Each structure stands twice: as structure tokens, then as C-alpha cells.
Amino acid sequence: MSSPQTYFGSLKHYEKGGVTIINDDPKNYAFSNIFEVAAKSKPYEKVAVGKNLKYVIEAVRAEGDSPWYETAHDEAVLVMDGELEVHYVKPDAPQAAAGKQGAIKLAGEPKGKKMGWVKIRRGHEALLPAGSAYQFRAKGDPGVMLIQTILGDLTIERWADICQK
Amino acid sequence: MSTATQVDTTTQARAALGYQIHSIGQFNFQRDEYFAHIKYPGGSHIIPIDNFLRSLMRDVAWGFFYGTVNFDTVFGTINHYGTVDMFIGLLNEAYRTSNQHYVETFDSKDLKRVFEGMLDDWTNEGFDPFAAPDETGVPFGRKHGNNKRAITRERMVAKRMTGLPGDLPLRSDAAGQPINRQFTDVPQDAPEVHAEPGFEKEVHAFNAFAYVSRSDVTWNPSVLSCVDDSQFCATTEEHILPITHGNDRVEWFIQATDEIIWDIEDGKTGRPRAKVVMKAGDVAAMPADIRHRGYSPKRSILIVWENNDGSLPKRYSSGELKPYPVEF
Numbered sequence: 111m112s113s114p115q116t117y118f119g120s121l122k123h124y125e126k127g128g129v130t131i132i133n134d135d136p137k138n139y140a141f142s143n144i145f146e147v148a149a150k151s152k153p154y155e156k157v158a159v160g161k162n163l164k165y166v167i168e169a170v171r172a173e174g175d176s177p178w179y180e181t182a183h184d185e186a187v188l189v190m191d192g193e194l195e196v197h198y199v200k201p202d203a204p205q206a207a208a209g210k211q212g213a214i215k216l217a218g219e220p221k222g223k224k225m226g227w228v229k230i231r232r233g234h235e236a237l238l239p240a241g242s243a244y245q246f247r248a249k250g251d252p253g254v255m256l257i258q259t260i261l262g263d264l265t266i267e268r269w270a271d272i273c274q275k
Numbered sequence: 276m277s278t279a280t281q282v283d284t285t286t287q288a289r290a291a292l293g294y295q296i297h298s299i300g301q302f303n304f305q306r307d308e309y310f311a312h313i314k315y316p317g318g319s320h321i322i323p324i325d326n327f328l329r330s331l332m333r334d335v336a337w338g339f340f341y342g343t344v345n346f347d348t349v350f351g352t353i354n355h356y357g358t359v360d361m362f363i364g365l366l367n368e369a370y371r372t373s374n375q376h377y378v379e380t381f382d383s384k385d386l387k388r389v390f391e392g393m394l395d396d397w398t399n400e401g402f403d404p405f406a407a408p409d410e411t412g413v414p415f416g417r418k419h420g421n422n423k424r425a426i427t428r429e430r431m432v433a434k435r436m437t438g439l440p441g442d443l444p445l446r447s448d449a450a451g452q453p454i455n456r457q458f459t460d461v462p463q464d465a466p467e468v469h470a471e472p473g474f475e476k477e478v479h480a481f482n483a484f485a486y487v488s489r490s491d492v493t494w495n496p497s498v499l500s501c502v503d504d505s506q507f508c509a510t511t512e513e514h515i516l517p518i519t520h521g522n523d524r525v526e527w528f529i530q531a532t533d534e535i536i537w538d539i540e541d542g543k544t545g546r547p548r549a550k551v552v553m554k555a556g557d558v559a560a561m562p563a564d565i566r567h568r569g570y571s572p573k574r575s576i577l578i579v580w581e582n583n584d585g586s587l588p589k590r591y592s593s594g595e596l597k598p599y600p601v602e603f
């Protein structure tokens with residue numbers, strides 16, 4: 111008996127399903143593929159692939175060092191392909207006001223206390239905790255992240271480009 | 276000798292099999308070796324016992340879930356978060372147009388108690404309603420034993436993120452949670468976590484796919500991480516989703532591995548609307564006015580992304596919100 115093979119997609123190799131309409135509009139399903147979106151994105155563009163009122167999930171191409179971000183609420187990152195580090199700082203002078211939705215971009219590494227770092231690979235999920243600044247560092251081949259967050263200034267919505275019509 | 280009393284030999288024969296009759300309001304549930312029989316004012320409905328118990332298991336474990344849990348095209352429950360409608364034909368076009376539907380509303384806790392009692396009584400030793408058919412026994416025949424361990428598993432809900440101190444623990448062999456036979460090739464490596472002293476509750480990562488590969492239930496979303504009301508609910512899917520889930524809000528699917536095929540029908544009438552094939556990396560919305568049933572040929576990892584905001588069902592049903600998530 112051969113052992114089962116679990117199929118993961120990747121930036122280099124993904125297959126896409128789709129919506130077959132019987133009596134509906136395919137746009138209702140906002141169908142896209144995270145790897146396809148990341149393949150066509152610039153590094154660290156935060157492209158919404160899901161939106162539920164104020165909440166979004168963003169497909170992000172991880173390549174090289176990202177800008178530093180800060181968030182006033184928890185976010186989560188799930189690695190879908192590749193390997194990257196997340197470095198965390200507790201800023202002395204937070205830029206994201208309480209209640210600010212979505213991540214904001216910082217001019218550079220903020221002054222503050224180093225909180226630590228994580229190295230995560232495909233299937234790993236990391237917390238981007240409220241009140242912290244963070245940076246992604248992808249040293250090898252480009253990777254793909256899925257970020258669970260709230261729609262913010264940096265979220266890019268290009269539904270017509272990414273979704274089945 | 277004759278008698279004026281009519282004897283219900285069918286009910287007597289069923290009673291001899293050892294199963295109890297379960298009742299609430301005007302509904303009465305009986306089982307025999309192969310079927311569940313649901314009696315209601317106006318008639319009786321029949322559902323194969325395997326699918327009935329698998330559906331009942333989800334309805335109980337999920338606390339009636341979000342919106343509608345259709346056991347089949349006729350019978351199901353609608354969650355109003357405090358009360359529950361139990362119905363025959365309410366969301367079936369033919370029953371509705373011929374006025375053959377029947378609905379009763381119950382306190383959630385009352386119906387849950389009856390459902391839990393029925394699930395316990397009707398589940399025989401060796402049958403696990405949460406397992407894929409290939410990894411469990413059959414539910415048929417006379418009453419023999421029970422499977423309390425299997426039917427009292429609850430939906431796992433992380434408060435912030437799985438594995439954080441004080442939150443849901445990770446799964447392991449030591450805790451009796453082996454890797455599922457269909458996920459033996461899912462990497463089990465742990466992330467490197469270097470938290471400075473004092474930041475152990477914030478600098479955190481875990482292997483979500485490894486965690487999910489050790490799930491021993493199918494079609495049972497459990498929360499991995501939350502951003503306020505935004506919940507990542509990971510689940511392992513194999514064979515058929517026993518219920519057809521009717522949405523009372525938009526939910527999203529992120530197919531993390533392998534492939535699931537979804538049948539999409541209109542939420543109110545059951546008329547077919549679409550088929551959605553999802554492969555690893557695909558993302559799709561389930562609109563607020565549909566019902567869906569999934570088919571997973573190989574055990575797969577699906578992330579069901581929910582919005583737990585309690586005001587949503589009313590905002591969708593009133594028409595304030597469109598049933599689809601984005602316009603483009």
C-alpha cells in the first residue's frame with residue numbers, strides 16, 4: 111500500500127479550481143488563488159483575497175526584507191510557501207493609535223525594546239501581537255504569506271484582477 | 276377473538292431493538308436498524324441512520340452552528356442564538372408551495388439536551404460519527420453498547436492563538452493525538468521561537484498544519500486564531516460533509532491542501548446554483564443566501580474563515596447587507 115500524498119500548492123507550482131455556474135454569478139464567490147495573486151504581486155504588497163465587512167485576509171509575497179509595520183490589534187500570519195523570519199519590537203513611541211484598523215507602515219526600525227523573533231515555514235502560523243512593530247525577512251526563494259487582519263491603509267483591493275468573472 | 280384497540284406493530288418492533296423514542300414538542304424520533312424516523316404533525320420523514328447520526332453529531336457539537344444545519348433536503352435546524360427552529364420542509368420549495376412544511380421553535384438548551392440524549396442512545400459501540408467512513412465501524416443493527424468518548428468531543432476554540440500560554444494546547448503523540456493516516460507526510464517541524472524575557476505571551480508561532488494533521492474528526496471546524504470577531508477555523512475534511520450548511524452570513528474557505536468539490540444551492544429553495552472546485556491555495560466566499568455541501572476525495576485541510584459578529588444574521592436577512600462580500 112502506498113502512503114497518501116498531501117498536495118500543497120506553492121508559488122512555483124499551483125493548480126487552480128474554479129466556479130462552474132448553474133444559475134448564479136461567479137462574482138458572488140470572489141474566487142481567487144493565493145499563489146497566483148502572490149506570483150503577480152510586488153514584494154510585501156498586501157492584497158486582499160477575502161473580505162468579511164471590516165475583516166480581511168491578505169495574500170502577501172514575502173521576498174527580501176519588508177518595511178517595518180505596526181499594529182494596534184492582533185494579527186496572524188500563516189505561511190503558505192517558503193520560509194521567513196518575523197522580528198518584533200515594542201516601540202517606545204507607538205505610531206498606531208488605539209483603535210487604528212489594519213497595519214501601518216513605519217519609516218524604519220522603531221526605537222524600543224526588542225521582543226524577539228520567530229522563524230516560520232509552510233504551515234506555521236505566528237502572532238503579530240497588538241501594540242508591536244514587526245518586520246518580515248525572507249532570505250531564500252520568495253515565499254507566500256496569508257495575513258489575518260482588519261482592512262487598513264495598506265490593504266490593496268484589486269478584486270477585478272484576481273477573481274473569476 | 277377481536278379487539279377494538281389498534282396495535283402499532285411497527286413501533287413495537289422498533290422498541291424491541293433496544294432504542295428509546297425521543298420527543299420534544301410535536302416532534303418524535305424513532306430509530307430502527309437502518310433509519311431514523313421523524314414524526315411530526317402532518318407526517319413522518321425518514322433519514323438513513325448513518326447520515327442522521329453524523330449530522331446530529333455536528334449540530335450538537337457546534338451548538339447549532341451559524342445559520343441552518345440541513346440534515347437533508349427536508350429536515351434541519353436554524354440557529355437564532357438562544358432559540359432554535361426545528362423544521363420539516365421549511366427550506367424545500369415543494370414543501371413550501373404545497374404548504375406541507377412544519378416548524379417549531381425551542382430554547383437552544385432544551386433541544387440540545389434532547390439531541391445529546393438521542394445521540395448517546397442511538398450511537399452504538401464502534402461507530403464514531405465524527406470519523407471518516409473508512410476509519411470507523413457501522414451504526415446499523417440492534418442497540419449494542421455506546422461510544423460516549425467519541426460523541427462528547429467538543430469544538431476546540433482558541434481565544435487568541437493555539438499554543439499560547441493559557442490558550443488551547445498543541446497536539447502530540449504523548450497527549451494521545453497521533454498524526455492521521457492520511458496526513459503522515461505533513462511536516463511536523465516546529466517553528467523557531469526566540470522570545471525575549473517578558474514577551475513569551477506575544478512572540479509566538481506554532482505549526483498549524485501539523486496541529487490539524489492530528490485532528491481525529493472530520494468536518495468539524497476548530498478555531499486556530501482570532502482577530503476580534505475574525506476566526507480562522509481549521510478543519511480536516513474527508514468523504515462528504517454530512518449536513519448541508521445554510522449560511523446566515525458570508526463565510527470564506529481557504530483550501531490549504533488537496534481538493535474539495537462543493538455543491539452550492541439556494542439557501543431558501545434548494546435549487547442548484549453552482550459547483551465550486553477548490554484546490555490548495557484557492558480562496559472562495561460562500562454568500563449569505565446559499566447552502567453548501569462539500570466532497571473531499573482525500574483528507575484535506577480547509578480553513579473556514581468566519582465572522583463571529585452577532586449582529587450579522589439580522590443585517591443580512593433584513594437586506595441591509597448584500598449576500599455577497601465584494602463588488603467589482
Ligand SMILES: [Fe+2]
Pocket residue numbers: 520526561567
Ligand atoms: Fe459552511
